[in-house]
Amino acid sequence: MNSIISKIKSSINIKTKPRNLKIFEFTKIINPEYLFVGDNVVIDDFCLLYAKKEAPIRIGSWVHIACFSSLTGGKITLGNFVGISGGCRIYAGSEDYKNGAFMNPPIPEKYRNVNRSGCIFKDFSFIGANSCVLPGVTIAEGAVAGTGSIVRKDLEPWGIYIMRDGKMVKIKERDKKKMIQNSVRLKKEFQNIRLAKFGI
Numbered sequence: 001m002n003s004i005i006s007k008i009k010s011s012i013n014i015k016t017k018p019r020n021l022k023i024f025e026f027t028k029i030i031n032p033e034y035l036f037v038g039d040n041v042v043i044d045d046f047c048l049l050y051a052k053k054e055a056p057i058r059i060g061s062w063v064h065i066a067c068f069s070s071l072t073g074g075k076i077t078l079g080n081f082v083g084i085s086g087g088c089r090i091y092a093g094s095e096d097y098k099n100g101a102f103m104n105p106p107i108p109e110k111y112r113n114v115n116r117s118g119c120i121f122k123d124f125s126f127i128g129a130n131s132c133v134l135p136g137v138t139i140a141e142g143a144v145a146g147t148g149s150i151v152r153k154d155l156e157p158w159g160i161y162i163m164r165d166g167k168m169v170k171i172k173e174r175d176k177k178k179m180i181q182n183s184v185r186l187k188k189e190f191q192n193i194r195l196a197k198f199g200i
Contacts, residue, residue: 012196018037028047028048039061040190041059055093059196060196069084074093074116074117074135079198088127092118120137126143128145140159143155144161151168152168160173
């Protein structure tokens with residue numbers, strides 16, 4: 001694992017290494033040189049992160065990716081204070097069967113309809129256990145997707161959503177004011193922890 005961690009660059013300053021990065025032993029990271037990670041990040045056992053030159057994974061600070069989650073398929077950005085619960089699937093790329101296209105990665109892309117529109121999780125966003133996020137989705141600042149969600153469309157800022165009758169339904173708002181106040185207190189207490197600035 002140390003050889004993998006040594007290849008990971010900071011998402012805050014590419015010339016430095018992430019601070020307080022914890023990656024558990026049974027995590028699988030493919031192409032770690034295209035993984036950019038902030039400070040105070042924890043990636044649990046049995047996660048899969050598949051980054052590529054054309055599809056990097058960028059992770060902010062104060063982020064947790066829980067066990068049995070996967071981040072694959074295209075460009076993925078996780079802002080600061082993001083939580084990915086256990087068993088989540090972040091599909092930043094997918095394939096379509098239109099016009100007789102194959103849907104099989106060993107086949108050259110010219111015979112396939114590939115969608116690599118990526119996924120973005122803005123600061124303070126969170127997804128519950130065993131949720132799936134599909135390509136092209138942006139989870140807005142502070143938005144929450146409840147357990148077992150299938151997120152096909154963007155979620156609005158600071159909304160709490162659950163899956164109901166096959167659709168994402170907003171059931172309430174998070175307390176943005178208190179969340180921001182808590183993040184300010186956290187930053188004051190842990191001044192050595194830098195935040196990523198992705199401009200997302």
